[in-house]
Amino acid sequence: MTTEEQYKSFILNCTTSPKSVNNYSDFKRINETIAKIKGVDSFDIYSCVHTKELQDIIDSLNNNEEFKQYEKTGSYQYSNALKTYMRFLCAKEIFSNEAKKVKLPSNLTLQQIYYGAPGTGKSKTIKDLTFGESVIRTTFHPDSDYASFVGTYKPITEEVDLRDCYGKKVFDDDTKEVVKEERIAYKFIPQAFLEAYVEAWKKLGSSKKQYLIIEEINRGNCAQIFGDLFQLLDRNEYGFSDYPIVADKDMQKYLEKEFAGWEITNKDEINQLYGEANMVNLIMKGERLVLPSNLYIWATMNTSDQSLFPIDSAFKRRWDWKYVPIREGRDKATNAPLNWYINTGDKQYNWWSFISKVNELIGSLTNSEDKKLGYFFCKAKDGEIDADLFVSKVIFYLWNDVFKDYGFDDKDFQDEEGKILSFDRFYEDKNGKTNVDIAIVEQFLANLGVEKASFNKEEEEIDTAPSSNETKGNDKTKYSFNGSEPLGKGDLGISIIKQYLKEHPKMKYSEIKETFPDSMLGKELKLIGLIVTRQEIENAIDSYKKRAYGFYKKRKFYSSDGVEFYVSNWWNITNIDSIIKFAKEQGWTVETIK
Numbered sequence: 001m002t003t004e005e006q007y008k009s010f011i012l013n014c015t016t017s018p019k020s021v022n023n024y025s026d027f028k029r030i031n032e033t034i035a036k037i038k039g040v041d042s043f044d045i046y047s048c049v050h051t052k053e054l055q056d057i058i059d060s061l062n063n064n065e066e067f068k069q070y071e072k073t074g075s076y077q078y079s080n081a082l083k084t085y086m087r088f089l090c091a092k093e094i095f096s097n098e099a100k101k102v103k104l105p106s107n108l109t110l111q112q113i114y115y116g117a118p119g120t121g122k123s124k125t126i127k128d129l130t131f132g133e134s135v136i137r138t139t140f141h142p143d144s145d146y147a148s149f150v151g152t153y154k155p156i157t158e159e160v161d162l163r164d165c166y167g168k169k170v171f172d173d174d175t176k177e178v179v180k181e182e183r184i185a186y187k188f189i190p191q192a193f194l195e196a197y198v199e200a201w202k203k204l205g206s207s208k209k210q211y212l213i214i215e216e217i218n219r220g221n222c223a224q225i226f227g228d229l230f231q232l233l234d235r236n237e238y239g240f241s242d243y244p245i246v247a248d249k250d251m252q253k254y255l256e257k258e259f260a261g262w263e264i265t266n267k268d269e270i271n272q273l274y275g276e277a278n279m280v281n282l283i284m285k286g287e288r289l290v291l292p293s294n295l296y297i298w299a300t301m302n303t304s305d306q307s308l309f310p311i312d313s314a315f316k317r318r319w320d321w322k323y324v325p326i327r328e329g330r331d332k333a334t335n336a337p338l339n340w341y342i343n344t345g346d347k348q349y350n351w352w353s354f355i356s357k358v359n360e361l362i363g364s365l366t367n368s369e370d371k372k373l374g375y376f377f378c379k380a381k382d383g384e385i386d387a388d389l390f391v392s393k394v395i396f397y398l399w400n401d402v403f404k405d406y407g408f409d410d411k412d413f414q415d416e417e418g419k420i421l422s423f424d425r426f427y428e429d430k431n432g433k434t435n436v437d438i439a440i441v442e443q444f445l446a447n448l449g450v451e452k453a454s455f456n457k458e459e460e461e462i463d464t465a466p467s468s469n470e471t472k473g474n475d476k477t478k479y480s481f482n483g484s485e486p487l488g489k490g491d492l493g494i495s496i497i498k499q500y501l502k503e504h505p506k507m508k509y510s511e512i513k514e515t516f517p518d519s520m521l522g523k524e525l526k527l528i529g530l531i532v533t534r535q536e537i538e539n540a541i542d543s544y545k546k547r548a549y550g551f552y553k554k555r556k557f558y559s560s561d562g563v564e565f566y567v568s569n570w571w572n573i574t575n576i577d578s579i580i581k582f583a584k585e586q587g588w589t590v591e592t593i594k
Contacts, residue, residue, distance in 0.1 A: 030078055033067050034060070051089045052268065055277035058082055090275040109320045110235055110293075113217060115301040116324035117369065119377025122300040123215060125324060128332065130211050130298075134199060137213040138192035140220030142309075146227040151190040153250065157182045188254045193229065198258050200295035201283070205265040209294050217299035221309045232291045233318040239293025240273055244282075247289050255286030303370045304401075326359060328352045329375040340380040341453040342445070344387050344438045345491065351375070351385060353451040361412055361448065362402055371402045382556060387436045391426045395444075399423040412447040415440070477573075478593040481583070486593050493571035496583045496590075501557060509533075509563035520582070521568065522575040530568050537566065 027045050035043040037060050048054040061067045061082075071078050114122040138149065162170040162179040170179045190198070192212060200210035223230070232241040247255065264270065267280035282288040291297075299319075329338040329352075340351035352375065359372040378385050378393055385394075400423070403413075413421050421444055428437040478486035481495045497516060501507070507515070518529040528540050557565050571579060580590045 027081075029070065030061070030067075030082075033064060036066075037061075037064060045085070048085075049089065051086060051272065051277055054082075054086055054089055058086075086277070087275045090272045109322075110239055110295070111233060111297045111318060112320045112322055113299045113301050114322045114324050115303055117326055117372040117374050118302045118304055119374030120324040120326055121329070121374060121376045122302075122324045124376065126213055126298055126300065130213070133209050133211055134203070135211045135213055136192050136196040136199070137215065139215040140217050140222075140225060142220065144220035144225050146225060147191070149191055149193050149225045150227075150229065151188060151194045151251065151254065153186050154189045155184050156187050156189070158185050159183075188250050190254060194251070194254070196295060196297075197289075197291070198255070200292045201259070201264070202262060204292050204294055207294070209296055212295065212297045214297065214299035216302065218301045218309055218311055222311055222315055226315075229289070230315065230318075232289060233297075233315075235291065235293075236273065238273060240270065241289075241291040244274065244279070244288040244290045247286050251289075252286035256284075259284040259286070324374075326355070326372060326374050338375075338380075338383065339454070340375075340383050340385060342387070342390050342450075343384045344441055344445075347442060348453040349445050350451045350453050351378075351380070354445065354448065357448040357450050358398070361410070362398075365403065365406045365410065373397075387438060387441055391436050391441060395423065395426055395441075412444070414447070415443050479580075480589075480591040480593055482588055489571040489573070489576045490569035492590070493576070493579045494567060494569045496579050496588070497567050499588070500582075500586065506560045508561045509559035509565060512559055512565070516567075520575065520578045521570060522578075528568075531565055532568070533563060533565050 031043045031045055034045070034057060035041065045057075048057060058079075061071075067078070114125055116122055140149075159180050160183050162181045164170055171177065172179055192214075196210055196212035203210055226233075228245050231243050231245050234242040236242045262284060264280050264284070271277050271279045273279075276282075279288065279290075283290055329340065330336060331338060337352070342349040342351055342354060355373055355375055355377075362372050363369070373394070377397075378389060408420050408422070415421060421440060426437055426440050427434050478488065479492045481487060481492055482499070484495065487495060500515070501512070513531050516530050518531075521530050528536055557567060559565065583590050
């Protein structure tokens with residue numbers, strides 16, 4: 001089959017207009033008109049094998065009075081035929097080696113929703129993946145709408161020249177400068193979508209990515225928020241929107257101004273995707289909206305919020321879905337476990353153990369994955385989640401959002417006497433102050449079977465180790481410092497040092513080290529020291545560094561000369577007398593509680 005026959009065969013199979021077919025079969029009239037325009041003896045329309053050349057011919061025909069007349073008489077069948085031929089040339093250029101294909105910038109998914117239980121690290125995952133890239137972030141909520149996502153006219157204040165009743169500028173008598181005044185004006189204000197859209201088109205030629213991140217996408221009404229932009233989410237294999245849409249007049253004006261003077265380097269290839277020689281021009285004028293191939297729209301979704309605004313299946317299928325499972329948190333640089341812990345004051349509990357145990361309970365009672373907790377549900381400070389944060393955030397969520405519809409009859413919600421651990425019992429009133437009831441917190445953790453933190457276990461081993469004056473056996477002696485609640489040895493030592501530092505806030509680091517020498521801990525313990533800097537911890541050998549996590553890093557201090565330092569809490573029956581002696585020398589009371 002000849003090239004001309006292939007062209008005609010294509011036309012016969014791709015057009016629904018019989019007149020267009022007939023005109024392609026007999027192009028004599030159009031060829032004669034073009035020949036007159038070009039001043040040549042004859043012309044064959046099939047000699048045009050590139051879209052740009054054909055578009056030039058079409059433009060010349062549209063400016064020709066003879067063509068306009070018989071085009072109108074023929075009910076525009078000639079222009080329909082030319083449009084069909086243009087589609088063929090576009091297809092030919094796209095799928096042949098004559099034109100450079102527009103490829104996706106990478107294998108990353110253009111539209112992706114990261115979903116999972118609260119605290120699984122969905123936002124952190126996106127943050128890590130987009131590190132160093134251009135990111136525009138927004139959050140959906142029940143009041144979000146098209147205007148707050150895309151843009152709209154809003155009243156703003158502008159500083160303008162003050163003019164008198166005759167329209168003349170008013171000058172300050174002293175400075176001789178024009179007096180300014182604030183005036184309310186209405187201006188089109190772009191929001192997250194349009195900001196990302198404009199930046200993406202401007203970055204397209206440089207192959208740079210632009211990310212639009214939508215946090216909590218299902219907390220807003222997506223159908224209302226996206227509106228007609230929904231159609232743009234259908235992307236072709238080259239990453240551009242399959243179906244362009246017409247922008248409203250306000251948006252057109254804004255986009256035309258933003259893109260004024262801007263050139264898209266590969267516009268011919270993009271035009272070929274749509275079978276129109278001026279599609280990029282329409283985009284730059286703001287008359288058409290098309291998502292470029294470097295615009296990534298990623299979102300997060302908490303499965304526990306699924307009922308807020310259900311997402312319909314048509315919207316869902318336009319996204320790729322990435323499940324973020326519940327797993328132990330790890331350090332980004334080393335991939336080592338973060339080892340977060342719950343600190344009740346006297347005891348420290350492994351946070352991952354708690355997450356695992358409580359999720360088992362949630363699963364057994366609710367038969368659902370939606371309400372489970374992720375590792376990052378709480379944000380630890382230096383690895384520590386204190387009792388106040390634990391109760392106010394975790395226990396409150398469990399009691400009010402997870403378990404309230406299932407009751408508290410399970411043994412995990414009971415104390416040793418079989419009484420229900422209602423939420424109010426996690427707080428106690430003492431001397432007119434409301435504090436977390438540590439005993440109730442520890443009761444709940446014990447009911448779940450939560451493991452102690454690894455350094456807590458090591459501390460207990462040291463705490464029960466026999467001294468040179470003992471044979472063997474455990475020593476679980478508690479102490480009261482200045483009338484405090486019973487404290488273990490580790491917390492007693494810390495409390496004494498903390499009190500001294502509080503009363504001597506102007507001490508330099510060297511003075512603190514001299515006041516609390518390493519010798520107070522004894523000679524047998526393999527530790528970095530009693531008072532150490534962060535650098536000393538980081539430079540320690542691995543065995544010391546492991547202990548340093550629990551015995552130093554959870555207690556941070558600053559000296560008057562700005563040194564950040566940490567205090568060991570490795571006190572046990574072999575060395576506790578040294579710190580007790582120091583306390584009594586200050587006139588403080590330390591009482592032994594057996």
